[in-house]
Each structure stands twice: as structure tokens, then as C-alpha cells.
Amino acid sequence: MNSPGETASALQERIIARPFAIGDIVIDPPVVLAPMADVTNGAFRRLCKRIGNPGLLCTEQISTMALHYRSQRTYQMFDWTEEEYPLSVQLFGANPQVMAEAAKIVEDRGANIVDINMGCWVPKVCRQGAGAALLRDAKTALKVVEAVVRAVSVPVTVKMRAGWSAAELTSVPLARAFEQIGVRAFALHGRTAQQGFEGSADWNWIADIKEAVSVPVVGNGDVRQPEDARRMLEATGCDGVMIGRAAIGNPWVLRDTAHHLRTGQRLPPPSLAERLEAALIHVQDFARTIGEERAVRHLRGQLPLYVKGFAGASAAREQIVQATRIEQVRAILERVRQTAETEN
Numbered sequence: 001m002n003s004p005g006e007t008a009s010a011l012q013e014r015i016i017a018r019p020f021a022i023g024d025i026v027i028d029p030p031v032v033l034a035p036m037a038d039v040t041n042g043a044f045r046r047l048c049k050r051i052g053n054p055g056l057l058c059t060e061q062i063s064t065m066a067l068h069y070r071s072q073r074t075y076q077m078f079d080w081t082e083e084e085y086p087l088s089v090q091l092f093g094a095n096p097q098v099m100a101e102a103a104k105i106v107e108d109r110g111a112n113i114v115d116i117n118m119g120c121w122v123p124k125v126c127r128q129g130a131g132a133a134l135l136r137d138a139k140t141a142l143k144v145v146e147a148v149v150r151a152v153s154v155p156v157t158v159k160m161r162a163g164w165s166a167a168e169l170t171s172v173p174l175a176r177a178f179e180q181i182g183v184r185a186f187a188l189h190g191r192t193a194q195q196g197f198e199g200s201a202d203w204n205w206i207a208d209i210k211e212a213v214s215v216p217v218v219g220n221g222d223v224r225q226p227e228d229a230r231r232m233l234e235a236t237g238c239d240g241v242m243i244g245r246a247a248i249g250n251p252w253v254l255r256d257t258a259h260h261l262r263t264g265q266r267l268p269p270p271s272l273a274e275r276l277e278a279a280l281i282h283v284q285d286f287a288r289t290i291g292e293e294r295a296v297r298h299l300r301g302q303l304p305l306y307v308k309g310f311a312g313a314s315a316a317r318e319q320i321v322q323a324t325r326i327e328q329v330r331a332i333l334e335r336v337r338q339t340a341e342t343e344n
């Protein structure tokens with residue numbers, strides 16, 4: 001709501017949620033769910049879409065080598081539905097031909113955007129020369145990007161960290177070169193690969209890349225609440241914000257961020273009942289893809305986050321590590337509701 005007497009230009013000032021486009025795909029609101037391995041599967045993405053309605057959802061990173069060797073587990077990651085569009089499918093790998101082949105496969109399966117991972121720092125990925133390892137191997141990185149851009153007609157984007165280490169900040173020259181080849185947007189996590197998740201994200205690196213390229217830049221790193229997103233947009237001039245960890249067990253942060261960027265206001269937090277319902281929908285939807293027991297086991301760490309901060313949450317966290325059935329999860333969550341009611 002605008003306050004009485006507010007001028008049109010002051011209102012304009014306050015509203016910084018401008019949509020942007022990646023190729024011909026409009027990202028509105030300019031809030032993006034980050035790709036997260038073992039988290040942003042179809043069930044979670046759909047929940048985020050329904051609750052948070054971000055402008056773009058990203059899949060978990062998909063191994064192009066595993067696709068090449070027809071791994072059934074990897075094909076299970078093709079679990080998206082049109083409800084999630086626009087959707088970015090993230091690939092990792094260091095072999096240009098294999099990456100191109102995979103990009104074509106995911107495009108044929110309906111990906112709206114193909115994203116290349118140059119941010120993952122975990123040894124399993126970097127040992128193959130993929131993920132953030134590409135930040136220190138410009139020759140291969142350029143070949144990979146070129147092959148993928150050539151293979152598909154949907155927009156290709158790159159998600160990167162600022163560099164391998166503070167002594168090797170390569171993202172700016174790489175981004176310039178990738179833009180020349182046809183990359184249509186970048187996401188920059190303001191840390192180096194060597195940092196992992198240590199320290200805090202340096203948003204200056206986002207500003208640097210924004211200044212260096214003319215395609216959109218999505219800023220990422222340590223956006224925990226709506227006000228952080230506004231500060232990031234203002235401080236860096238980036239076109240959108242990408243939210244990762246803060247959305248785990250809390251898809252409302254996407255909704256709240258978009259609302260805050262649009263209006264400067266905060267929405268009231270979700271009720272405990274809404275949180276419990278979301279946790280159950282999450283596990284039920286995931287069970288439809290991978291089976292009940294696997295879904296419950298997989299989400300043991302994530303489901304308690306829906307009730308974090310409520311009385312009974314730590315008991316729920318302890319109990320859920322034994323659960324293998326949705327009914328058990330339901331009973332554990334029901335106890336959180338009862339505990340919260342008795343405490344009030």
C-alpha cells in the first residue's frame with residue numbers, strides 16, 4: 001500500500017521488483033529459487049511455486065556423464081511438470097560433447113533454460129574438472145559453453161562463483177567471454193570455490209560482473225530475508241536475486257521477498273498449520289516420485305525445518321530420524337501442533 005501523500009516518484013523508488021528477461025523468458029518477479037542438490041527436486045520446486053511463486057525455479061545439478069551412461073537414478077531427476085515453468089535445468093560436466101548431448105536431451109524434455117554449473121566446489125564434481133574447477137580452466141570452460149550454446153535453442157545461462165580462490169578471481173573475464181559466445185544470463189554466488197560456505201558472501205563481486213556484461217545478472221549468496229534481497233539489488237545493480245538455503249523448509253521466503261520488493265512491506269508469517277500442511281505436501285509429492293520410504297528418509301533433515309523455532313521442533317527433529325512412513329511423519333508433526341497449543 002502506498003502511504004497517503006506519497007508521490008508517484010517516491011512510490012517508483014520503493015518498488016524495485018522489476019521483471020527481467022533471459023532470452024525471451026520473462027522472470028517475474030525477479031526472485032529465483034537456487035539449484036540445490038538433494039533439495040530442489042520436483043516436489044520441492046512445485047511447493048515453492050505454489051507458496052512462493054518465484055519468477056524462476058532451478059533443478060538440482062544433473063550429471064551429464066550419468067546421463068551419457070543412461071543412469072536410471074539420473075533420469076529420475078527429470079521430474080518436472082509444466083506447472084513449474086519457467087524452469088531452468090542445471091547440468092554439470094567438463095566434456096563439451098557430453099554436455100551438448102545432455103543439453104539437447106533436457107531441452108527435448110521441456111527445459112526452458114539450460115544452466116551450466118561453474119560453482120560447485122565439492123571434490124566429487126571438481127575432480128572431473130567440472131563445476132567450479134572450470135573457473136580455473138578457461139580453455140575447457142569456453143569449449144563447454146560453446147558446445148552447449150550450439151546444441152540448444154533455449155537460452156543458456158552460467159551459474160558461477162567469483163573464482164577458484166581470492167587469488168584467482170576469474171568470473172569477470174570468463175563472463176565477458178561467455179557473453180560473446182551467446183550466454184544469456186549469469187548467476188553469481190559471491191564466494192570463491194575455496195570458501196565453500198565459509199565467511200559471508202561478498203556482493204561486490206556481483207556488482208563487478210554486472211558492470212562487465214550487458215545480459216542479466218542474478219545475485220546470490222546470503223539472502224536470508226526479504227530486506228537482504230532489496231539491499232543486494234540496490235548495492236549491486238543486479239537484475240534478480242537467487243535464494244537457496246533460506247528457502248529450505250521455508251518456501252514463504254520467496255513469496256515474502258517478492259512482496260517486499262514490490263511494496264516495501266512485510267507479509268505476516270505463515271501459521272503453524274500452514275507450515276505443517278506444507279511439510280506433508282512436500283513428503284507426499286516426493287513419495288510419488290521415488291517411493292514412500294526413500295522420500296521419508298531423504299527428507300528427514302528438511303521436514304523439521306518447516307517447524308523450526310516452534311515449541312516441540314527439536315523433539316520432532318529427533319523423532320523424525322527414525323521415521324520411514326508418511327503416517328509417522330504426520331504423527332510427529334501433529335505432536336508439534338499439540339505442543340504449540342499447550343504452550344499457548
Ligand SMILES: Cc1cc2nc3c(=O)[nH]c(=O)nc-3n(C[C@H](O)[C@H](O)[C@H](O)COP(=O)(O)O)c2cc1C
Nearest residue numbers: 034035036037060061119189221222223243244245
Ligand atoms: C544443499 C545445497 C545444495 C546445493 N546444490 C547446488 C547445485 O546443485 N548447483 C549449484 O549451482 N549450486 C548448488 N548449491 C549452491 C546454491 O545454489 C547457492 O549458490 C548457495 O547456497 C548460496 O546461496 P544461499 O546463501 O541463498 O544459500 C547448493 C547449496 C546447498 C546448500
